[in-house]
Amino acid sequence: MTISHYLGLLGGLALFLFGMELLSEGLTEGLGERLEIFLLKLTNHKWKAIGVGTLLTCLIQSSSAMSVILIGFLNAHIMSLKRAIWVMMGANIGTTITGQMIALDIGMFAPLLAFVGVCLYLISHGIKHLCGQVMMALGLLFMGLEMMAQSMLPLQHSSTFVNALMHIQNPIWGVCIGMLFTALIQSSSASIGILQILASKQLISFHQAVYLILGFDLGTCITGFLASLKGSRNGKRLALFHFLFNVVGAISFLIISQMIPLVDWIAGWTPLSPLHQIANMHTFYNMMTTFIVLLCEPYLIQTIQWIYPYHHKK
Numbered sequence: 001m002t003i004s005h006y007l008g009l010l011g012g013l014a015l016f017l018f019g020m021e022l023l024s025e026g027l028t029e030g031l032g033e034r035l036e037i038f039l040l041k042l043t044n045h046k047w048k049a050i051g052v053g054t055l056l057t058c059l060i061q062s063s064s065a066m067s068v069i070l071i072g073f074l075n076a077h078i079m080s081l082k083r084a085i086w087v088m089m090g091a092n093i094g095t096t097i098t099g100q101m102i103a104l105d106i107g108m109f110a111p112l113l114a115f116v117g118v119c120l121y122l123i124s125h126g127i128k129h130l131c132g133q134v135m136m137a138l139g140l141l142f143m144g145l146e147m148m149a150q151s152m153l154p155l156q157h158s159s160t161f162v163n164a165l166m167h168i169q170n171p172i173w174g175v176c177i178g179m180l181f182t183a184l185i186q187s188s189s190a191s192i193g194i195l196q197i198l199a200s201k202q203l204i205s206f207h208q209a210v211y212l213i214l215g216f217d218l219g220t221c222i223t224g225f226l227a228s229l230k231g232s233r234n235g236k237r238l239a240l241f242h243f244l245f246n247v248v249g250a251i252s253f254l255i256i257s258q259m260i261p262l263v264d265w266i267a268g269w270t271p272l273s274p275l276h277q278i279a280n281m282h283t284f285y286n287m288m289t290t291f292i293v294l295l296c297e298p299y300l301i302q303t304i305q306w307i308y309p310y311h312h313k314k
Helices: 003-031 033-041 046-060 063-075 081-094 097-103 106-123 126-157 159-169 171-185 188-200 206-219 221-228 233-259 262-269 274-295 297-307
Strands: none
Touching: 003 126, 003 188, 033 046, 046 063, 046 081, 063 081, 063 221, 063 233, 081 233, 081 274, 081 297, 097 188, 097 274, 106 126, 171 188, 171 206, 188 206, 188 274, 206 221, 206 233, 206 262, 206 274, 221 233, 233 262, 233 274, 233 297, 262 274, 274 297
């Protein structure tokens, strides 16, 4: 790869991350106080709260942003820890929508989305201004992906890259690489998008990609930890829960996949589409993790309360 390819890769990643930030910021600011009311009214039951977390994260396209919002509510004593945990479970499912959108090739309309979005954003106010920001953000997001895809083409002929991929045959190594990569760029959605690009160019196999996906969800927890550093104990508990949630999911998946050909089954749903295989695996994995964690939720809550016990002054 030449310097222009590396610059194109960095530029594409910057566009993608900026688009994600713009989308999240526009929707959360647009919802404003209604988001707080919405969360408080519809999180009084476990399944409702999970559904709300899924829906909101589908909208704002970032489980990291959702965790920061929830930690803010906990710091302000607006929401209970248990409700925040339920919403966070749903957020892990909602964040998989990005991969599904990429698999559907919505990106072919990216330039048009960006152009119409910029026009609305510059000349309108109120709801039209918000719609413009959302459309502009989606356009930038997918244009960034396309830039990265073009920049990665030379990797097909890189012996260094091919040799590095051979090490991902080891599940633990694959999980560690995925976790480190996502911790650095702080977006599991961006990581999934890059992985889908690599798979579509036949630079990585689906079986290798699975281990990276497990690591991506672990790496995205770093945002919550950073947001909770100066917050309340409940904020720290939520960040820890999010990490343990993904640890339990990764360990469970690795065990189950050794017992039954789970990866092959999921690959068989869309055998001719690597993009859909990765998107489906990400969605299935997060849904499976949510179900497993629901079974052991009381024990996880006891664990985080033992690690971060209550003081005499709450």
